[in-house]
Structure formats: C-alpha cells, structure tokens
Amino acid sequence: MIIVMRNGTSPEQVAEIETRLIELGYQVHPIVGVEKTVLGAVGGMEHVKVDAVDQLKAYEWVEDVVVITKPYKFVSKEYNKGARSVVDVDGVRIGGDDVVIMAGPCTVESEEQLMITAEAVARAGATVLRGGAYKPSTSPYSYQGMGVPGLELLQAAGKRFGMRVITEVMDPRKVELVAQFADILQIGTRNMQNYDLLREVGQSRIPVMLKRGMTAKFDELLLAAEYIACGGNERIMLCERGLRTFETYTRNTLDLSAIPVLHHLSHLPVIVDPSQGTGRRELVAPMSYASIAAGADGLIIEVHPNPDHAIKDGAQSITIPQFQTMMPQMARIAEAVGRRLAPAVEL
Numbered sequence: 001m002i003i004v005m006r007n008g009t010s011p012e013q014v015a016e017i018e019t020r021l022i023e024l025g026y027q028v029h030p031i032v033g034v035e036k037t038v039l040g041a042v043g044g045m046e047h048v049k050v051d052a053v054d055q056l057k058a059y060e061w062v063e064d065v066v067v068i069t070k071p072y073k074f075v076s077k078e079y080n081k082g083a084r085s086v087v088d089v090d091g092v093r094i095g096g097d098d099v100v101i102m103a104g105p106c107t108v109e110s111e112e113q114l115m116i117t118a119e120a121v122a123r124a125g126a127t128v129l130r131g132g133a134y135k136p137s138t139s140p141y142s143y144q145g146m147g148v149p150g151l152e153l154l155q156a157a158g159k160r161f162g163m164r165v166i167t168e169v170m171d172p173r174k175v176e177l178v179a180q181f182a183d184i185l186q187i188g189t190r191n192m193q194n195y196d197l198l199r200e201v202g203q204s205r206i207p208v209m210l211k212r213g214m215t216a217k218f219d220e221l222l223l224a225a226e227y228i229a230c231g232g233n234e235r236i237m238l239c240e241r242g243l244r245t246f247e248t249y250t251r252n253t254l255d256l257s258a259i260p261v262l263h264h265l266s267h268l269p270v271i272v273d274p275s276q277g278t279g280r281r282e283l284v285a286p287m288s289y290a291s292i293a294a295g296a297d298g299l300i301i302e303v304h305p306n307p308d309h310a311i312k313d314g315a316q317s318i319t320i321p322q323f324q325t326m327m328p329q330m331a332r333i334a335e336a337v338g339r340r341l342a343p344a345v346e347l
C-alpha cells in the first residue's frame with residue numbers, strides 16, 4: 001500500500017508512521033518529494049493488513065492510504081490464473097460454454113402449481129428448477145413460504161423432471177436441512193452480508209448462488225463470496241438481481257455491466273435474475289437476451305402457470321407460453337456469442 005502524507009508533515013511525524021508500519025510487519029520505502037512525502041509499504045502480516053488501512057488513516061497527518069492489492073483472494077481472477085471456474089452441479093456445468101437456464105415459481109405454493117411449472121420449464125429446456133420454500137419478506141405479515149413441505153415438493157419435482165434444484169436458505173441453523181433437498185443454495189439479496197450464514201454455507205460443500213445486495217458494491221459482493229470460499233466451499237456463483245436506485249418505474253435497476261465487471265475481477269460464474277431485476281413481466285425477455293449477449297453464465301427466471309394469481313411476485317413472473325417463446329430466442333443469442341444453452345443431464 002501507499003501512504004500519502006499531508007503537506008508540511010514533520011520528519012518526526014513521518015518517522016512515527018514508519019515505526020508503526022514496521023511494527024505491523026511492513027518494509028517501508030519512503031519517497032520524499034518537494035511538497036509531499038509518500039511511504040510505500042510492502043509485506044505486512046496477513047491478519048493486520050485489512051485493519052491497518054483504517055488505523056493509518058486515523059493519523060491526522062496521513063492524507064490517504066492507497067491499497068494496491070485486491071482485498072479478496074480466493075474469488076479473484078488471479079487465484080484461478082485468469083481462467084473462469086466451472087461449478088458442476090451433478091453434471092449441469094455452470095460457468096463453461098453452456099448458458100444455464102434456471103426457472104420456476106418465485107414461491108412454492110402447492111403441489112399442482114409446482115408440478116405444472118416444473119414440467120413445462122423442463123420440457124422447454126430449463127435444467128435447474130427454482131422455487132422458494134423460505135421467503136424473505138419485507139413484512140412479517142406477508143407469506144413466509146411452505147418450509148419443509150415446500151422443500152419436499154421441490155426435490156420431488158426436480159427428480160421427476162430431471163432438473164437440479166435451487167432454493168433460498170435464510171437461517172444458518174437451516175443450512176444442513178435445506179442442503180438435504182437442494183442442489184444449489186441461494187443466498188438472497190437481503191442476506192448478502194449475513195456473515196454467520198455465509199460462514200455456515202462455507203462449511204458445506206454444496207454449490208451456492210450468492211445474490212448481490214441491492215445496494216452492494218462489487219468489492220462488497222466479492223468479499224461476501226470470500227467468506228464462503230474461506231470456509232473451503234469454492235463452488236460459488238454470483239448473481240446480479242438489480243439495484244435499488246431513484247427509479248421507481250422498475251422494481252430495481254438491473255446492472256448488466258455487473259456481468260463483464262465480475263468476469264474481469266473474479267473467476268466465478270455470473271448469473272442474472274431479470275425477474276427481481278426489473279419487477280415487470282414484459283422486461284424479462286429483453287433483459288434475458290441482453291444478459292446472454294453480455295456474457296452471463298446463466299439466468300434465473302420466475303415462471304408461473306397463472307401469474308395474476310401468484311402469492312408473490314406475480315407482476316414479474318412470466319407465463320409458461322412466454323417462457324416457451326423465450327427459450328429458442330435465448331438459444332440463438334447464445335449461439336451468436338459462441339455458447340449454447342445447457343443441455344438436460346439425467347441424474
């Protein structure tokens with residue numbers, strides 16, 4: 001890192017910072033200019049590095065501390081020597097040449113609703129079934145999900161129609177339970193910085209899709225992913241699901257630049273959720289096409305047999321015929337960018 005001193009800092013004050021840096025395990029390389037002194041610091045003890053920045057900034061005569069290396073390691077592009085990683089979910093490969101389509105209802109509502117949707121999306125070519133059994137709701141009075149019976153239905157539907165299952169886990173105490181039914185654990189936007197939950201899924205070896213917090217910067221998302229990777233679980237996907245902005249026409253502002261940015265910074269696959277990302281059914285298809293064109297490794301799309309009667313997120317859920325129309329279009333766009341939609345793989 002580089003420590004920039006304020007104009008007029010005395011040699012004694014510079015020496016004090018040098019001493020502090022040496023205590024923290026750094027080698028110090030001073031550059032004394034006409035107006036400013038700058039200290040280059042290399043090395044540093046691993047466990048003090050992150051906090052050292054704040055501690056040094058606390059000195060009145062330190063103007064700025066510039067960190068050169070990235071704050072995350074395991075999820076960084078360099079860690080994988082510049083290559084993209086592939087998360088293999090029992091044969092469904094996420095992050096390689098294939099674009100994986102995950103589809104299903106926002107919320108598991110009944111056996112009938114889930115089975116109709118699962119069969120339709122599988123026949124249309126989806127390889128991962130989505131559905132919430134534990135729902136993060138803004139209001140405690142809103143529907144909270146079916147819980148275990150919902151998980152059982154998801155697992156049964158996945159098996160019956162040859163799809164892997166992704167579902168959200170909100171509670172660190174339920175990670176083991178949800179992992180018994182799911183193939184991929186979803187961490188929702190509201191839980192991106194629930195560090196106990198991140199640590200717990202880091203202890204498991206089941207793939208995780210980590211959604212970007214609705215106000216999270218890329219560094220914050222990648223540091224949240226680092227929590228999971230630190231525990232030894234490197235089977236992580238990142239998911240862009242829209243940001244909270246000043247715009248109210250759409251539910252969120254879907255940041256498609258997240259796809260190339262995250263691919264530049266990290267080796268992890270990037271999934272896009274155009275449903276939460278827009279909140280509007282008519283925007284799901286165009287945003288899905290744009291996501292594939294921009295390099296997304298997968299999409300997670302809310303589909304409902306009767307969106308107008310959905311318990312949750314009906315306005316952003318597409319109908320089964322709409323999904324059927326989208327699939328061949330997405331296949332064409334994937335092909336145009338040198339990829340293909342992931343083929344079905346039997347369990």
Ligand code: PEP
Binds near residue numbers: 106132187188189211
């Ligand atoms: C969902 O996928 O239905 C959901 C609640 O997602 P998010 O955490 O992105 O709001």
Ligand code: MN
Binds near residue numbers: 276302312
């Ligand atoms: Mn939803």
